[in-house]
Amino acid sequence: MFNAHLVPYVDRLSHGFWRNPEADLSRSVPQFRTAIRTEGSESSVRLHFVHSLSSRANSAPLLMIPPFPFTNLSLTHLTDHFTNPGDGERDDIAFHLVIPSLPGLGFSDAINSSKHMIPLVAEMFDKLMKRLGYDHYLVTTAAPSPNAFTDIDSRLIKYIAVSFPDSCLGAHMISPPFSQPKLRFAPLAWLKWKMASTLQRPCLGYSQHDIAIIRRHKARRRLQHKQIPLLPGINTVGDKAFEPNTLSYALCDSPVGLLLFFVMVLRLLESKHEFSNQEMIHMTELTWLPGPEGTIRMWANCSSMTEQVPKPSHKPRIGVTTFAKAAAQEDQDRSQGISPTASSDAHTCLAWGYVSYDVLSSQVVPGPPGLLAWERPGVIAAGVRKLAKAVISIDGRLQKEEETGTTLLEQVRVEGNRLAPAEVSGTTIQGGVSPIPAPADAPKSSQTTDVTESDASRQNRPSTPMPPKPSQVGESSQSAPLDDGSGDDGGQSSNQGSPSTIKPFKGSPP
Template sequence: MSTAITPFPIHISQASLDGLQERLDRIRWPDPGTVQDGSQGPRHERIEALVAAWRGEYDWRRTEAMLNAWGSSRTIVDGLGIQFLHIRSPEAGAAPLLLTHGWPGSILEFRDVIGPLSDPRRHGGAPSDAFHLVIPSLPGFGFSDKPAEPGWGVGRTARAFAELMQRLGYGAGWFAQGGDWGAAITTALAHMRAPGLAGIHLNMVMFSATEEEIGNATPAERRMLDDAERYNREFSGYMKLQCTRPQSLAFALADSPVGLASWIYALFQDVTDSSGHPESVIALDHLIDDIMLYWLPNAGPSSARFYWEAAQEMAKGMPSSPIALPAGISMFPGEQVRLSRRWAEKRFEDLRFFEEADRGGHFAAMENPSVFAAHVRSAFRTMRGQPAV
């Protein structure tokens, strides 16, 4: 099978865009519900406003051109087509950096940090902090292929992305960063000691506190535990459904753009640092762009199945030993699953960087891109020049 890297210009047919418009013109709305807050899910008026913008001033062609300008490419790894952005820095000493998104995010999570990370000289930074960026769409997400067989979970995706970095010529001294599923994949890369990987940075750490940690929690750590419990109790219904019966949801996500949009919007509402108003921290057009990367390639169903795949992996047992590679961690206050530095030090043997941001939540690169970029630069500054595995 070919290992070639090929350009993958995105061009959605006008018929597809017209078909979406027709669906948005004949929505059957639900009733508003019985509460006036977001405790039952997205509020009616919020989705109405989103759809009004979607039908009106939103311009997909602008986003399409932006993605193509960032070097949209494709290659086949382990039998599956992976679409990715490849942005090479103008700086000769730039280090390769793999940025991995999660759900319901996309490669556009990183849109506002692409410039600062790849060309810091133009964005008030030091040229020595520059990165060549590789930003792939997860299997079944965006314009990557949809797996036709089970098995494409965290581990297999991590191996595919490690192969992608090798295939791009980044054989040594590359770094990886992620949040959400991107954090799980980045952590898996570190556990498997992917060839050439020199260090990682996470803006979310998937972990469970031990009984000892719970019993000895400081007041700040107790707030972290309370937030994690609230997430599990109030916000995690989407995860439980997608881990167990994703195909029950698939038909609605494939058939209804408004159903897809509200399903995605719900998590932006619940886990951004926005008091339930994600539009206050993320531009509405950016939210719609994200939804479009699920609607246009019909990736709502296949992306939901990633949770089912990961649940099968977790049932068999995932690596849990401390990570030996150099690591950096950023904690954003609106992230529901957080850990303290002392908890992190037990799980990362070589923790080079640990910082807490002043604002931002689960979608850190979208909510607070300047601090996200600064943390990534600072974290990997401590690792540059380290020998690769």
């Protein structure tokens, strides 16, 4: 039965499916790469990102963090929700949307460092926004976090909001895990919580739902601590079978194994969305082509390390989206033998959030969250707009008119198996110029990106023997030279839309 479920995916994967989606992504998605060096990183890291500008005046910059382990190219269906609200939403705020891929995922380079990943990635994303000319911006996640799979999303947005309050003017959090107030740090908030939980009645900012849910979840968490983890021993010495390198090599050698990995992830995230065969293969290819090593290593690093979040000078501004899963649905799950996972078990207590954050907006959405970016993307957009309106009402910097800036980026296309310069201008102009390809009759800039092949090229992994056309899944290719970090950390550039294709390649192993 399980094999029968996989047959359509495997057939589509093995019959050269990838070329059409690859061409579509290259043609329609404004995607770029730029090299960024942080104070804590040992070398420059090239970030791949989608940059969609809105045609509306006074649009606000928005940084979107993809839900791990998905790449930014898996979220391109979200752009219109943020950049171009419908005719019935003319008064809604539009956004200039930036969606980077996490380092090591998709076409972003992996971080070759054993340091804490979360602080490094947070600094890279902040530098990326500033390089694009956005001195002030909002940030949002695209899925509830933590969930049954990881808490990378929630930790990353929290670190950005706390560490860069001068540039990040607001963070939209989806089901954030606020901590219970402690006597040492917030004695008044701690006293209110103790009184409300002792009285077992709504008071002092707590609802009856807060009290009942939190107590029930405490009992569930005690039970979950006794259960066997999904990947016991990952990144530990005691169990070599689940070290990140071991798992990476296994997935690297088997696209079907990586496909099963994503099937497992979707089930853990309680997805109700019916993904087509094309969507599943698309998702798998975007991880398999550049290699799953970076994905697994980042997962292992973040699972084994806890970053020290700096103490902010003032409370970060946030907006919160929470979900009210009906009790009847929980009872139905139990009757069907469905165990509560971290995502269904999550509850955000706003009274706790006020202790550490300046909560400017909130919305409670009925039903379980599920895989929000695919099932209910409008919920994310509504939460972000609510936060944006609250921020703009007290801080005019978010929509401040800036002088046109120039950003150096990299954009390439593929000729056969070799990279060549894209036939576009050598800079990306921020402010008034759309990254969408210009009409055919539009005047072309005389300035072009000169990409040579003088440096030593890198090779992709050999193609996996999958009949009938293994070469269409993983061809080897030569890479164009990029900034090695010795000089300015800006990469090569372009200003007219997406490349004909971004040819993934694997760098030297750490």
